[in-house]
Amino acid sequence: MPQNLRNVAIIAHVDHGKTTLVDGLLRQTGTFRANQAVGECVMDSNELERERGITILAKNTVVDYRGTRINIIDTPGHADFGGEVERVLSMADGVLLLVDAAEGPMPQTRFVLQKAFNHHLKPIVVVNKIDKPEARPEQVVNEVFDLFIDLDADEQALEFPVFYGSGRQGWMTADLAQARQGGEGRNLQPLFDAILGRIPAPKDDPEGPLQFRVTTLDWSDYVGRVAIGRVHRGRMRTGGRVVHLSRNGSQQEVTVRGIYRFVGLSREETEEIEAGDLCGIYGVETIEIGDTLAAIERPEAMPIIAIDEPTMTIVMRINDSPFAGRDGGRFLTSRHLRERLDKELRVNVALRVDPGEAADSFLLSGRGVMHLGFLLETMRREGYEFAVAKPHVLYKEIDGEKHEPIEYLTVDAPAEAVGKVIEILGTRRAELLKLDRKGTFTRLEFTVPARGLIGVRSRLLNATAGEATMHHVFHGYGPFRGPIEERTAGVLVSMAQGQTTFYALDGLRDRGQFFVPEGAEVYEGMVVGEHCKDNDLVVNVVREKKATNVRSSTKEMFVKMPPPRTFNVEDALEYVGEDELVEVTAKSVRLRKALLKETDRKRSDRRGESG
Numbered sequence: 001m002p003q004n005l006r007n008v009a010i011i012a013h014v015d016h017g018k019t020t021l022v023d024g025l026l027r028q029t030g031t032f033r034a035n036q037a038v039g040e041c042v043m044d045s046n047e048l049e050r051e052r053g054i055t056i057l058a059k060n061t062v063v064d065y066r067g068t069r070i071n072i073i074d075t076p077g078h079a080d081f082g083g084e085v086e087r088v089l090s091m092a093d094g095v096l097l098l099v100d101a102a103e104g105p106m107p108q109t110r111f112v113l114q115k116a117f118n119h120h121l122k123p124i125v126v127v128n129k130i131d132k133p134e135a136r137p138e139q140v141v142n143e144v145f146d147l148f149i150d151l152d153a154d155e156q157a158l159e160f161p162v163f164y165g166s167g168r169q170g171w172m173t174a175d176l177a178q179a180r181q182g183g184e185g186r187n188l189q190p191l192f193d194a195i196l197g198r199i200p201a202p203k204d205d206p207e208g209p210l211q212f213r214v215t216t217l218d219w220s221d222y223v224g225r226v227a228i229g230r231v232h233r234g235r236m237r238t239g240g241r242v243v244h245l246s247r248n249g250s251q252q253e254v255t256v257r258g259i260y261r262f263v264g265l266s267r268e269e270t271e272e273i274e275a276g277d278l279c280g281i282y283g284v285e286t287i288e289i290g291d292t293l294a295a296i297e298r299p300e301a302m303p304i305i306a307i308d309e310p311t312m313t314i315v316m317r318i319n320d321s322p323f324a325g326r327d328g329g330r331f332l333t334s335r336h337l338r339e340r341l342d343k344e345l346r347v348n349v350a351l352r353v354d355p356g357e358a359a360d361s362f363l364l365s366g367r368g369v370m371h372l373g374f375l376l377e378t379m380r381r382e383g384y385e386f387a388v389a390k391p392h393v394l395y396k397e398i399d400g401e402k403h404e405p406i407e408y409l410t411v412d413a414p415a416e417a418v419g420k421v422i423e424i425l426g427t428r429r430a431e432l433l434k435l436d437r438k439g440t441f442t443r444l445e446f447t448v449p450a451r452g453l454i455g456v457r458s459r460l461l462n463a464t465a466g467e468a469t470m471h472h473v474f475h476g477y478g479p480f481r482g483p484i485e486e487r488t489a490g491v492l493v494s495m496a497q498g499q500t501t502f503y504a505l506d507g508l509r510d511r512g513q514f515f516v517p518e519g520a521e522v523y524e525g526m527v528v529g530e531h532c533k534d535n536d537l538v539v540n541v542v543r544e545k546k547a548t549n550v551r552s553s554t555k556e557m558f559v560k561m562p563p564p565r566t567f568n569v570e571d572a573l574e575y576v577g578e579d580e581l582v583e584v585t586a587k588s589v590r591l592r593k594a595l596l597k598e599t600d601r602k603r604s605d606r607r608g609e610s611g
Contacts, residue, residue, distance in 0.1 A: 004067055004068045004069060004201075005068065005069050005070075005071075005201055005202055005276055005277060006068060006069070006070045006071065006093065006094070006195055006196065006199050006201060007071045007073070007091060007092045007093045007094070007199075007202060007230070007276070007278065008070060008071070008072055008073070008092060008093070008094050008095065008096060008195055008199050009072075009073040009074075009075050009088060009089055009091075009092040009094075009095045009096070009116070009121070010022065010072065010073065010074055010075065010095070010096045010098060011075050011089075011095050011096070011097055011098070011109075011112040011113065011116060012097065012098035012099065012109065012112070012128075018074055018075075018098055019074055020167045020168050021096075021098065021126070021128065021167030022061065022072060022074055023167075024167055024168075024170040024188055025063055025072060025188060025191075025192075026061065026063060026264070026265070027170065028170060028187055028188050028189075029063040029064060029065055029192075060072060060073040060074070060088070060091075060228075060262060060278060061074075061262065061264060061265050062262045062263060062264060063264075065192045065195075065196070066192075066196070068196055069277075070192075070195060071091075071262065071277070071278050073088050073089075073091060073092055075088055075089070075112060087215040087216060087289065087305055087349065088215060088216070089115055089116055089119050089121065090119060090213070090215055090230070090305055091215055091229065091230040091278055092119070092121055093121065093122070093199055093200050093201070093202055094121050094122040094123070094124065094195075094198065094199030094200065095113075095116045095121045095122070095123050095124070096123075096124050096126055096191075096195075097109070097113060097116075097123050097124065097125050097126065097144070097160075098126045098128050098167075099125065099126070099127055099128065099140055099144055100128060100129050100132075100140075101127050101128060101129050101130045101132055101135035101136065101137050101140055101164070102129065102132045102134045102135050102136060102140075104136075104139070104140040104143045104144075104438075105140075105143050105144055105147045106410060106471055109147070110147060110150075110151070110408075110473065111473040111474070113147065113148075113151060114151050117151055117152070117153055117154075117157065120154075122156060122157065122198060122199060122200065123157055123160045124160060124161055124163070124191075124194050124195070124198055124199070125141070125144055125160050125161070125162045125163070126162075126163050126164075126165070126167075126172065126191070127140055127141065127162060127163070127164045127165075128165065128166065128167050129166060129167075129168075130164045130165055130166055130179050130180075131166050131169065131182070131183075137164055137176055137179070138176070141162055144160075145158070148160070161174065161194055161198060162174065163190060163191055163194065164176050164179035165179060165183060165186070165188075165191075166183055169183050170183075170187060170188060171183035171186035171187055171188060172186075172188050172190050172191040173186060173190055174190055174194075201276070202275065202276025202277075203276075204231070204232050204233055204275035204276040205233050205234070205275055206233075206234065206235055206274040206275040206276070207234070208233040208234050208275070209233065209234050209294065209295035209297060209298035209300075210231070210233060210234035210235065210236060210240075210242060210293065210294055210295040211231070211232045211233040211234060211292060211293075211294050211295075211300060211302055212229055212230070212231050212232065212236055212242075212281070212292065212293040212294075213229050213230065213232060213290070213291070213292050213302045213305075214227040214228070214229045214287055214288065214289050214290060214291045214292075214293075215228060215229045215230070215289065215305070216228040216229070216289070217287075217288070217289055217346055218280065219346075220282065223257070223258060223282040223283070224282060224283075224285055225282065225284070225285055225287065225346070226260065226280045226281070226282050227280065227281050227282070227284065227287045227291075228278070228279070228280040229278070229279075230276075230277070230278050231273050231274060231275050231276065231277055231278075231279065232275060232302060233275050234274075234275055234295060235272055235273065235274045235275065236256065236259055236272065236273045236274075236279060236281065236293075237256070237259075237271065237272050238256060238257070238258055238259050238269075238270075238271050238272070239255065239256065239257070240255070240256050241253060241254070241255055241296060242254060242255075242256060242293045242294060242295065242296065243293070243294050243295070243296055243299035244284055244286070244287060244291060244292075244293055245291060245292040245293070245294055245299060245300075245301040246286075246288065246291050247288060247290045247291055247304055251299060252286075253296065254283070254284045254293075255283055256281050256282075256283050256284070256293070257282055257283025258281070258282050258283060259271070259272070259273055259279055259280070259281050260279060260280035260281070260282075261273060261277070261279055262278060262279070262280075267280060281293070288346070289305075289349045290304050290305050290349070309394075310350065310351075310352050310365035310366050310367060310394060311366075311367060311368065311393060311394055311405040311450055311474060312365065312366060312367070312368055312369065312371075312372065312391050312392070312393055312394065312405075312450065313363055313364065313365040313366075313391065313392055313393075313394055314363075314364050314372055314388050314389060314390070314391045314392070314573070315356050315361055315362070315363055315364075315388065315389040316337065316341075316356075316361065316362045316363075316364055316376075316386050316387070316388050317334075317356065317358060317360055317361035317362070317386065317387050317388075317389075317581075318332065318333065318334050318337065318360045318361075318386060318387070319332065319385045319386050319387045319583055319584075319585065320387070321387070321523060321526075321583050321590075321592060321596070322497060322523040322524075322596075323521070323523060323583075323585070323590075324385065325385065326585075327385070327585035327586050327587040327588055328383070328585075328586045328587055329383055329384065329385030329585050329586045330383035330384075330586075331382075331383055331384045331385065332385050334359070334360040334361075336384065337362065337384065337386055338362070340379060340382075340384060341353045341362060341364070344375060348375070350366060350367050350371065351364065351365070351366050351371075351375065352364070352365040352366070353365075365394065367474070368450070368474075369391060369453075369454065369570055369573050369574060370570060372391065372573070373568075373569045373570035373573055376388065376569045376573075376584055377568070377569045377570075379584075380569065380584050380585070380586060380589075381586075383586050384584075384586075385584065385585045385586065386584055387581040387582065387583050387584065387592075388573065388581065388582050388584065389576070389580075389581055389582075389594070390454075390573070390576045390577060390578055390580065391454060391573055391574075392451070393405055393449070393450045393451045395480070396477050398477065401479060401480075402479070402480040403477040403478060403479055403480065404449050404450065404451065404477065404478065404479075404480050404481070405449070405450040405474065405476075405477055406447050406448070406449060406450070406474075406475045406476055406477065406478040407447070407448055407449070407450050407453060407472040407473065407474060407475055408445070408446075408447055408472060408473050408474075408475040409425070409430065409445070409446040409447070409448050409453070409470060409471070409472040410443060410444070410445050410446075410470065410471050410472070411425075411443070411444045411445075411446070411460065411468055411469070411470045412438070412441045412442070412443050412444075412468065412469045412470075413441060413442060413444065413460075413464050413467065413468040414440065414441060414442075414464060414467050414468075415437070415440065415441070415442050417463060417464040417465075417467070417468065418435070418442050418444065420463040420464065421444060421460060421463065421464065421468065422444070424456065424459050424460060424463060425446055425448060425452070425456070427484070427485055428448055428449070428452030428453070428456055428484055429448065429449050429452050429481040429482060429484055430446040430447065430448035430449075430452060431446060431447050431448070432444060432445075432446055433445045433446060433447060447475055447478075448472075449481050449484065450474075451484060452484050453472060454573075454574050455487060455574040455575055456470075456574075457470060457574065458571070458574070458575070486577065486578070487575070487577055488534055489512070489530050489531055489532070489533070489534060490530075490531035490533055490534050490535040490536040490537060491527045491529065491530055491531055491536050491537075491577070491580075491591070492508070492511060492512055492514070492527070492528050492529035492530065492531050492536075492537055492539050492541075493525060493526070493527055493528070493536055493537070493538050493539065493593060493598075494522045494523065494524060494525065494526045494527075494528045494538075494539065494540075494541055494542070495524060495538045495539065495540050495598065496522075496524055496540055496542050497522065497523040497524055497542070498521075498522065498542030499519055499520070499521055499522075499542060500516055500517070500518055500519060500520045500522055500528070500541045500542060501518065501519075501541070501542060501543065501544050501545070502518045502561065503543065503544060503545040504539075504540060504541045504542060504543040504544075505518060505541060505561055506561065507543075508529075508539055508541065509561070509562075510532075511529075511531060511532060511537060511539065512529050512530045512531045512532040512537075513529055513530045513562070513564075513565055514528060514529040514541075514561070514562075514564045514565070515527065515528055515529050515530070515564050515565050515566070515567070515591065516528045516529070516541070516564055517561070517563075517564050518561060522541060522542065523592075523596070524596055524597065525592055525593045525595070525596025525597065525598075526590060526591070526592045526593075526596075527580060527590075527591035527592055527593065528541050529564075529565075530565070538598055567589050567591070568589060569582070569584060569589055572589050572591060575591070576591060579593060579594050579595070579601070579604075580592065580593055580594060581593075581594050
C-alpha cells in the first residue's frame with residue numbers, strides 16, 4: 001500500500017474548535033484559491049449547524065501536504081448524533097482529539113473518544129484555544145491522561161503527542177513555553193508533520209478482491225443515491241460488476257455506474273479508487289448504510305456497524321389547529337409527512353419511524369431531544385407543518401426488571417448556585433458523582449435518568465441567573481429510579497380566537513408569564529403563557545377595552561409589557577405537558593392543548609378520574 005495517504009478524524013466536545021481548525025488546515029494547504037471568498041466554519045454547510053455553532057452531520061474533506069493525501073473527517077460532537085460518529089470513525093486510522101485549554105475534557109469528549117478506542121485509532125491530542133485568559137493547559141493534559149486511563153486505552157494510545165495552539169489563529173506547537181508566548185510567525189506545519197508521522201497509513205490490500213462498506217448516504221438530483229464509504233480491499237472501478245451484500249443478508253449483482261473522489265471540499269468523477277481511500281459511488285439505488293459491495297468471485301460481507309439504539313420517542317401527527325396552512329406551509333398531509341420521513345430514514349441511521357395509533361400519526365424514535373428536534377426543525381424550514389406530543393423515554397426489561405436510559409450529566413455553575421443545582425437535579429432522581437472547583441465555577445457530575453433531563457435546562461438557567469451550562473451523554477441502561485415530578489406550573493390557555501390586546505394582557509400580568517406578545521393571533525385552546533400556580537387557567541387574552549365618552553390618558557404609552565417567553569422546537573419539546581402538543585409551522589412554534597375546547601378537556605378529565 002502506498003504511504004502517501006492518511007485517514008484522520010477530528011473529534012471533540014461541542015464548541016471546542018473542530019470545524020475552525022479544519023478551516024485553518026484547508027487554508028494553509030492551498031485548498032482555497034487565492035481570490036476565493038470563504039467564510040468561517042466552511043465544513044458546517046447546514047444552515048442549522050451555522051446557527052448553533054455545532055457540527056451535526058459528519059463530513060469529510062481532503063488536503064494535500066508534501067505529496068500526501070490526507071482525508072480529514074469532521075465528526076459531530078454531540079452525543080445525540082452518535083449514529084454519525086460511529087460510522088465515520090470506521091473510515092479513519094487515527095484521530096485528532098481537540099480539547100479546550102480552559103474547559104478540558106467534557107462528556108462528549110469521553111463519548112467520542114470511547115468510540116475511537118473501540119476502533120483502535122491512534123490519537124494526537126490538541127489543546128486548542130491556548131490564547132484564552134483562563135487557559136490551564138498543564139491541568140487539561142493531566143485530565144486527558146486520566147480520561148484515557150478511565151477508558152482503558154492501550155499502551156500505544158497512552159503515548160500520545162500533545163500540541164498547543166489556536167485553530168482560529170492557525171498555529172500549533174509541541175512546546176508549551178513557546179505556545180504561551182503567542183503564535184506570531186507560526187503555522188500548522190507541526191500538526192501536519194505529526195499526522196504524517198503518528199497516524200498510520202492504511203494497511204488495506206489493493207490487490208485483493210473488492211470490499212467496500214457504506215458509512216454515509218447522500219443524494220444527487222443528477223445521479224440519485226450516492227453511497228459514501230471506504231474501500232477496505234481491492235479497487236473500486238467505474239462500470240464494474242460487484243455483489244451488493246445487504247444488512248439483511250440478501251445478495252444481488254449490480255453495476256457501479258460512477259465513482260466520486262474527494263478533492264478539497266468538493267468531489268469529482270474518477271475511474272478508479274484503490275484500497276484505503278474514501279469515495280462515493282452511484283448506480284446502486286437500493287444500497288443502505290452498513291451494506292457491503294464485494295467482488296463477484298469472493299463476496300464477503302464486512303462486519304455490520306453497531307448503531308446506538310434510540311432512547312426517546314415522540315408522536316408526530318398532522319396539524320389540525322385553526323391556523324393550519326396559514327403560515328406558508330406547503331406540505332400539510334400525512335402523505336407528505338410519510339414521504340419525508342421515508343426519505344430521512346435513507347440517511348439517518350439512528351432514527352426509527354413506526355405507525356402511530358391514529359391513521360395520521362407516526363411514532364419517531366431517536367437518540368434524544370436534540371436529535372429529534374434537529375429533524376423537526378429541518379422539516380419546518382423545508383415547509384412541512386405538523387404537531388408533536390411530549391417526548392417519552394424507551395424502557396427495557398432486563399432480567400425481569402424495568403430499566404431506563406441513564407445519562408452522564410456535567411453541569412458548570414457558579415459556586416454560590418451549587419446548592420440550587422443539586423436540589424433541582426435531586427428532584428429528577430440524579431445521583432451526584434463528583435464535585436470539582438474550576439476557577440470561579442464548580443463542575444458537578446451526575447448520573448440522571450434521561451426522562452429527568454426533559455425540561456431541566458430552563459430550571460437550571462433560572463436558578464443560576466443564566467450562567468449554568470450543562471452537557472450530557474448516554475451512560476447506559478439502569479434500574480428504574482422511580483417517579484419524577486412533572487412540570488410544577490400550570491399554563492394559561494386562551495378561551496377565544498382573535499388578536500391579543502394590551503388591555504387583556506395587562507389585566508392578566510399577575511397571573512403568570514406570557515408566551516405571546518401584544519397583537520399576536522391566538523385561537524381557543526392555544527397555550528399563551530405559564531400560570532403562577534400549579535393548575536391550568538383559561539383566560540381571555542383578546543378582550544378589548546370598552547369604549548366610553550370619558551377621556552383618559554393612554555396607559556399603553558407609559559406601561560410596557562414584559563417581553564414574552566419564546567420557544568424553539570427543542571425548548572417546546574422540553575416544556576410541553578402530557579395533554580399538550582407542539583404546533584410546528586413554517587413560521588411559528590406554538591403550544592396548544594391536544595383537546596382545544598374546554599368542555600372536551602373537562603369531559604376527558606372526568607373519564608380519566610372515573611377510570
